[in-house]
Amino acid sequence: MSVDTQQAPPRLDTDELRTLDAHWRAANYLAVGQIYLMANPLLTEPLRPEHVKPRLLGHWGTSPGLNLVYTHLNRVIKARDLNALCVWGPGHGGPAVLANSWLEGSYSETYPDVTRDAAGMARLFKQFSFPGGVPSHVAPETPGSIHEGGELGYALSHAYGAALDNPDLLVACVIGDGEAETGPLAASWHSNKFLDPVHDGAVLPILHLNGYKIANPAVLARLPEPELDELLRGYGHDPIQVTGDDPDAVHHTLAEAFDTALDRIAALQRAAREEGATERPRWPVIVLRTPKGWTGPAEVDGLPVAGTWRAHQVPLAAVRDNPEHLRELEAWLRSYRPEELFDADGRPRPDVLACVPDGTRRLGATPHANGGLLLRDLPLPDLDTYAVPVDKPGATRHEPTRVLGDLLQDVMAATAGRRDFRLVGPDETASNRLQAVYEATGKAWQARTLQVDEHLDRHGRVMEILSEHTCQGWLEGYLLTGRHGLFSCYEAFAHIVDSMVNQHIKWLRVTRRLPWRAPIASLNYLLTSHVWRQDHNGFSHQDPGFVDHILNKSPEAVRVYFPPDANTLLSVADHALRSRDYVNVVVAGKQPCFDWITMDQARVHCARGAGVWEWAGTEDGTREPDVVLACAGDVPTQEVLAAAQLLRRHLPDLAVRVVNVVDIARLMPAGEHPHGMSDFEYDGLFTTDKPVVFAYHGYPWLIHRLAYRRTGHRHLHVRGYKEIGTTTTPFDMVVRNDLDRYRLVMDVIDRVPGLAVRAAGVRQRMEDARLRHHDWIRTHGTDLPEVADWFWGG
Template identity: 80%
Template structure:
C-alpha cells in the first residue's frame, strides 16, 4: 500500500482516538486551544477507553475497504462499552451530524459530542440504539456474531463485519454462534467477516483466547470452519499495512467463495475468512499512571487517569496524551476534520453510520399474510371437533413462505423443533438451512432452506434479532419451558425497541414473535423438567409499550393472533398455543372479533340471567384452562342449574392491566363490567397464578379473585393428572365455585362431595389403567 494512503489511514485513526478520549474526559476546550484546566474536565469520568483504539482501527480500515470496492457493508460492534469509538467515527464521517443536526461536524459540535457522552441527558457508553449504524448494543456480551449472521441471511449483497471482543468470546452464546458457518448459503446470503479482537484483558483478568498458544487458537477457529488471518502488533507503522492487507485478502476469499457458488455452481461449503487482531488494551493511552503500568494491561479497561480534576499530575498527563495525537493536524481552525482525515471515508449510504441495513425499518416490506379463510377450521358447534392449533398455523406459515420465495424476507427459527411443534407444512415449501454433510436418511435439509434449526436457543434468538433489525420478518418457535434460556437476550431486545421508539429517525422494524408450544400442560410425557410456563411473567415485567402476551384457546384464534403479530412492528409478541388436539370453540369471524377485544364473555357457555348478572365468573386464559373451565361450566349447568355462571375468556393478558399502565389495558369501568366488582371470579390460568393477581391487584374486585394455575406440581403422568395435580381441573373449579359463592357451601355440599369423589376416582383409575378417566378422555361440550 502506498505510503500516502497509510498516512491517510493513520490520520483518521488518530482523529478517532482523540475524539474517543475526549468524550470520556472533556467538558470544554475540545480542540485544546488553551491549556487544560480542571474546569474543562467532566465531574464524573465514565466510559471505557481500553477497547476504543482497536475499534477505531477496525472502523478506519473498513472505511478504506468500503470506499475502494464500493461495498454495501455494516459492522456489528461486540465489545462492551465501545461507544466512544463508534460515536467518534460516525461524527468523523458526518452521519452523526446528519442524524443529530444540533451536533455539527465542527468545533462546537465536537464540544457537544464530548459533553453528551455518559452525561445526564446525553448518550450511553455502549454502541446503543442512539448510535447511527448500530444494530447491536455492546452492553451484555455474547450476541454479536449471531446478530451478524442474522443480518447476512437473505442479504446476498451485504458484507457484515463483526468485531468480537476477547472477553465476549468466552461466553456460551458466542461460542455456539461460531457454528453459523454451517447455515450461511453463499448463493442467497451475504457474508460475515468476524474480527476477533484480542487485547488481552477483561475488566480485571486476562482473557482465555489471548493466553492460549496461537497454534491452538488457530486450530480452534479452523475447526469452526474459518481460515484465520492474523494481524499482531503495537506499532502503527506495521499494523496499518498488515490490517489493510488482511482485509483485502479476506475480501478476495469472500468474493471467490460467492462467485464459485453463484456462477460455477459449487456446493462445497466455503471456509470463510476471519481476522484475528492482536493489539494492546488501551493502545496509545498512558503507558503508566502513578507508577503502575496501564497501556497493555487490565488497568486500561475503563478510565486510565481517574483523578484528573483533583490531581495536577493526572491533568498534565491527560493533556500530553491528547496532544500526542496532534489534533492541530487533524482538525482545521473551526474544528472540522481535514481532507487527509476524510480521504478514505465512504460517502452517502456507503458510510457505516448511514447504511440503511442498520436502520432496517427503512427497507421493510409488508409481509404478505394470505386470507385466513384458506386455513381456518369450520366450527358448526363449539367444542365438538378437535384440531392441532399449531398444525393449522403451519399451513398459514407455509403459504407465507411460498409467497416470499422471491423476496426472501421471512424465516422461521427454532431449536430442532419445527416438526415436533407441528409446523411441518413449512417443509412442503422450503427446507432446513444446512451447509454440512447430508446422509441418505436425512430429511428436509437444503442449502437454501429458510427454516433455521440449531439446538442453541441463544443462536436462534440472535439470528432472528439480526434478521428483524435489518428489516425482515420471522417467527421463533420453541418449547415453552426452554425459551427461558434467552431471558436475558429478550431483555436487551425489549430495551432496544423501547429506546428506538423515542428516536424519530429509527424506522419501525418487524416485531420479534415467539410461538411457545409443547407447553406445560401437555408435557406429561417428558415430565417435570419440561414444565415451566414462566416466560410470560418475565416478559410482562418489561416495558409495557413494547411487550404483548397472547393465549389463543383454539386453532382459529391462533390464526387470528398470528395474523396480527406477523403484521406488527416494534413489539415483542409472545404467543402460547398447544400442538396437541384441542377443541375448536370459535368460528374464524368470532375468533377475529374475540381477538380484537382481547377478553370477552362467551355467552353460549354461560347460564347467567341478563337481568340479574352472574352469581360467579369463570375466567380462563390458555387452551387447557379454557377446556377445564368449559367442562366445569357444563358440570355446574347439570348439578346447579339455577346458578348464574358467566364464562370469560382472555386472549390478551395485558387487557387485565389498567389502561394507565399498558396501551391494551382496560379502564376500571370496562374491567368491572366484564368481571363484576363484587362477584367471585374463579380464574383458570395457563401459567403461575400470581401473575394474574399482579396484573389485576388494583381492580375493585381483586378481593374476590381466586386464580388457579401451575404451581410446580409436575411429573411424567397423564394429561388430565397434570391439571389435577395443580388444582386446575374441572372438579376443583366446581369445588371453588361452591366454596366461594355466598350461601352455596351448605346448599351444594353434596355437589362438592361428588366433585371430590371424582378426583379420588381419577387417582385410582390412572394408577390402574395408565390413562385418563373415560368421562374426561371422551368429554365434549354439550351446551
C-alpha cells in the same frame, strides 16, 4: 495465515499510510475527549480541571482497536465500493463508534445540533455518558448500529442474521476477547454451516484480542497462536492473524489481511453463484491482537496501564483533583497532534477523511442498520383459507399449530422470490407441528448430508440449531435489518433467552423515541409444547414463566396472547406478523384441542382481547351472574368449560358467566398498558363484588399482580401452575395443580354465598371424582374415561 508485522511487505503507499493513520489518530482523540472533556475540545488553551467532566465514565481499553478496525473498514469499503454493515461486539467501545460516526458525517446528519466543527465536537464530548446525553455503549442512538453490546455474547449471531437473504451485504463483526468466552458466542461460530453463499451475504468475523477483560486475562488471548488457529479451523474458518504494537506496521498488515479476506470471500461467492460450487465454504476470520488501551498512558501512579487490564475503563481517574493526572491527560490528548487533524474551526482535515466512503456506503449511514427503511409488508393470505369449520362449539378438534403451519407454508411460498421471512427454532419445527413449511422451503444446511436426512436445503429458510441463543440472535439480526420472522420454541426453554429478549425490548423502547429509527417487524414467539402437555417429558419441561418475565418489561413494547383454539391462533398470528416494534409472545398447544369459535368470531374475540362466551354460561340477562368463571389458555379454557357444564348439570339455578381472555394485558389498568381495560370495562366484565374463579395457563400470582388494583380483586381466586409436575397423564397435571374441572366446581361452591351448605353433596361428589382419578391412573395409566372422552354438549 499469520502476518508478521515486522516483515510483511508494504501494501500501502505513503499517502495511504499517512491518511489512514490520520483518521485513526483523530478517532482516538475523539474517543478520549468523550470520556474526559466537557469543554476546550480542541485544546486551544491549557487544560484546566473545569474542562473535565465531574464524573468520568466510559471505556478506553477497547476503543483504539475498534478505531483501527473502523478506519480499515472505511478503506476497503471505499476502494471496493462495498455495501457493508458492522456489528460492534465490544459494546463498551461506544466512544470509538461515536467518534467514527462523527468523523464521517453520519452523526451530524442524524443529530444536526452535533455539527462537524468545534461546537459540535464540544457537544459530542459533553453528551457522552452525561445526564441528558447518550449511553457509553454502542446503543440504539448510535447511527449504524444494530447491536447494543451492553451484554456480551450475541454479536456474531446478530451478524449472521443480518447477512441472511442479503446477498450483496458484507457484515463485519468485531468480537471482543471477553465476549469470545461466553456460551452464546461459542455456539454462534457454527452459524457458518447455515450461511448460503448464493442467497446470503458474507460475515467477516474480526476477533479482537487485546489481552484482558475488566480485571482478568482473556482466555483466547492467552492461547498460543497455533492452538487458536486450530480452534478457529475446527469451527470451519480460515484464520488470518495480525499481531503488533507498531502503528505503521499494523496498518500495513491489517490492510493486507482485509484485502486477503475480501478476495477470498469474493472468490467463494463467485464459485457458488457462477460456477455452481456446493462444497461448504471455509470463510476467513481475522484475528487482530493489539495492546489494551493502545496509545494511552503507559504508566499511572507508578503502575503499568497500557497493555494491561488497568486500561479497561478510565486510565486517569482523578483528573479534576490530581494535577499530575491533569497534566498526563493533556499530554495524552496532545500526543495525537490534534492541530494536524482538525482545522481552526474544528472540522476534520482532508487527510482525516480521505479513507471515508460516501453516502450510504458509510457504516453510520447504511440503511441496513435502520431496517425499518427497507421493510416491506409481509404478504399474508386470507385467514378464511385456513380456518377450521365450527358448526357448534366443542364438537371437533384440531391441532392449532398444525393449522398455523399451513398458513406459514403459504407465507414462505409467497416470499420465495423476495426472501424476507424466516422461521427459526431449536430443532422443533416438526415437533411443534409446523412441518407444512417444508413444502415451501427446506431447512438451511451447508454441512455434509446423508441419505436418511430429510428437508435439508442449501437455500432453505427454516433455521434450526439446538441453541436458543443462536436462534434468537439470528432472528434479531434479521429483523433489525428489515425482514420478518417467527421463533418457535418449547415453552419451558424460552427462558434460555430471557436476557437476550431483555436487550431487544430495551432496544425497541429506545428506538420508539428516536424519530430517525423506522419501525421494524415485531419479534414473534410461538411457545408451544407447553406446561400442560409436557406430561410425557416431565417436570424438567414444565415451566410457563416466560410470560411473567415478558410482562415485567416496557408495556409499550410487549404483548402476550393465549389463543384457546385453532381459529384464535390464526387470528393472533396474523396480527403479530403484521405488527411493528413489539415483542409478541403467543402461547398455544400443539396437541388436539377443541374448536370453540368460528373464524369470524375469533377475529372479533381476539380484537376485543377478553370477552363473555355467552353460549358457555347460564346467565339469562335478567340479573347479575352469581359467579364468573374466567380462563386464559387452551387447557384452562377446556377445564373451565367442563366445570361450567358440571355446574349447569348439578346447580342449574346458578347464574354462571364464562369469560375467556386472549390478551392477558387486558387485565391491567388502561394507564399501565396500552391494551389495559378501564375500570368501567373491567367491572362490567368481571363485576365488582361477585366471586371470580380464574383458571390461568401459568403461575397464578401473575393474574393477581395484573389485577390487584381492581375493585373486585379481593373476590378474585386464581388457579394455575404451582410448580408441581412429573411424568404423568395430561389430566393428572391439572389435578396436581388444582386447575381441574372438579377443583374449579369446588372453588365455586366455596366462594358463592350460601352454596357451602346447599351444595355440600355436589362438592363431595367433585372430591370423590378427584380421588377416583388418582386410583384410576395408577391402575390403568390413562385418564378417566369421563375425562378422556369428554366433549362440550352445552
